[in-house]
Amino acid sequence: MKKILAVLAAATALMAGPAPAQTYPTKQVTVIVPFAAGGPTDIVARIMADYFAKALGQQFVVENVAGAGGTTGTLRTAQSTPDGYTIMMGHMGTHGAAPALYPNLKYDPTKDFEPIGLAAGTPIIIVARKDFPAANLKEFIARAKNPDVRLSQAHAGVGSVSHSTCTMLSTQLGTKHRVVAYRGTGPALNDLVGGQVDYMCDQIVNLVEQIKAGAIKAYAIATPERSPALPDVPTTKEAGLPDYQVSAWNALFAPKGTPKEIVAKLNDTYKKALADAATRKRLLDLGSVLPDAGGQTPESLQKLVQTEVARWNPILKGQATQ
Numbered sequence: 631m632k633k634i635l636a637v638l639a640a641a642t643a644l645m646a647g648p649a650p651a652q653t654y655p656t657k658q659v660t661v662i663v664p665f666a667a668g669g670p671t672d673i674v675a676r677i678m679a680d681y682f683a684k685a686l687g688q689q690f691v692v693e694n695v696a697g698a699g700g701t702t703g704t705l706r707t708a709q710s711t712p713d714g715y716t717i718m719m720g721h722m723g724t725h726g727a728a729p730a731l732y733p734n735l736k737y738d739p740t741k742d743f744e745p746i747g748l749a750a751g752t753p754i755i756i757v758a759r760k761d762f763p764a765a766n767l768k769e770f771i772a773r774a775k776n777p778d779v780r781l782s783q784a785h786a787g788v789g790s791v792s793h794s795t796c797t798m799l800s801t802q803l804g805t806k807h808r809v810v811a812y813r814g815t816g817p818a819l820n821d822l823v824g825g826q827v828d829y830m831c832d833q834i835v836n837l838v839e840q841i842k843a844g845a846i847k848a849y850a851i852a853t854p855e856r857s858p859a860l861p862d863v864p865t866t867k868e869a870g871l872p873d874y875q876v877s878a879w880n881a882l883f884a885p886k887g888t889p890k891e892i893v894a895k896l897n898d899t900y901k902k903a904l905a906d907a908a909t910r911k912r913l914l915d916l917g918s919v920l921p922d923a924g925g926q927t928p929e930s931l932q933k934l935v936q937t938e939v940a941r942w943n944p945i946l947k948g949q950a951t952q
Contacts, residue, residue: 651891662718664703670835675719681903699789712887726938730946745931746882750918752833767869796831834917859917
């Protein structure tokens with residue numbers, strides 16, 4: 631009798647193992663976006679959430695939890711129950727730059743999450759007010775390096791992509807200009823369009839309309855190849871600054887300890903989303919760069935996070951008070 635009970639118990643355990651993944655999700659899933667609605671990370675998250683909801687038959691509801699450069703929402707995700715019903719769309723700042731900018735950060739991007747997949751890269755463009763007196767990037771650099779010229783550089787707040795990537799630009803050029811911090815990309819870009827500040831660095835998603843309309847001047851895109859969304863904007867390599875290669879990125883994460891079967895199911899659905907023609911078009915129309923098959927695994931995303939933390943630490947260390 632004991633042997634029979636043992637066999638039955640073992641069989642029950644085997645049947646219970648894959649059940650969470652087979653039935654998941656059975657209720658609404660929350661997708662935390664650690665920024666305000668309407669920004670690039672929010673847009674990418676909503677595009678992906680739409681596909682996930684259709685593919686998995688449950689609502690994937692985006693919840694915007696902004697604050698502290700994205701670290702507030704990211705911490706909430708890290709502290710959530712690891713059952714697959716809370717995931718997040720993180721990005722370069724929350725999982726790359728944050729450790730350098732926030733010495734007392736209460737989460738570890740490399741240890742406190744289960745990576746799901748890299749959703750989209752958003753290339754960085756160096757832009758200036760439309761009447762800035764430089765016809766190309768080389769002239770812009772010469773003006774920026776001129777000790778007699780005092781420029782103003784806008785960014786969307788400490789920890790933002792525009793802050794981190796322009797800090798990288800200043801480090802490479804060896805320049806230091808007046809930095810004007812705003813409460814978000816919208817106000818910063820509005821003042822750039824209005825001519826109140828001289829230049830900024832930001833994601834293509836935020837800049838396409840203004841560049842096409844001639845409201846701001848684009849000098850170069852920091853990627854190896856030109857973007858189909860802005861084919862007339864040269865790459866930094868073409869324009870004379872080959873070492874300035876940087877792209878923001880958005881990626882899906884779950885709290886550490888989320889069952890591997892659920893992470894695998896989410897990754898499989900994410901891959902199908904990137905293969906779906908309609909979803910791909912929506913992402914590509916933003917100017918996004920999508921990962922190839924090798925860049926769609928949780929392992930590749932984990933390596934990206936580790937690389938990004940190491941990359942941004944020496945650039946941004948000590949920048950938190952600026």
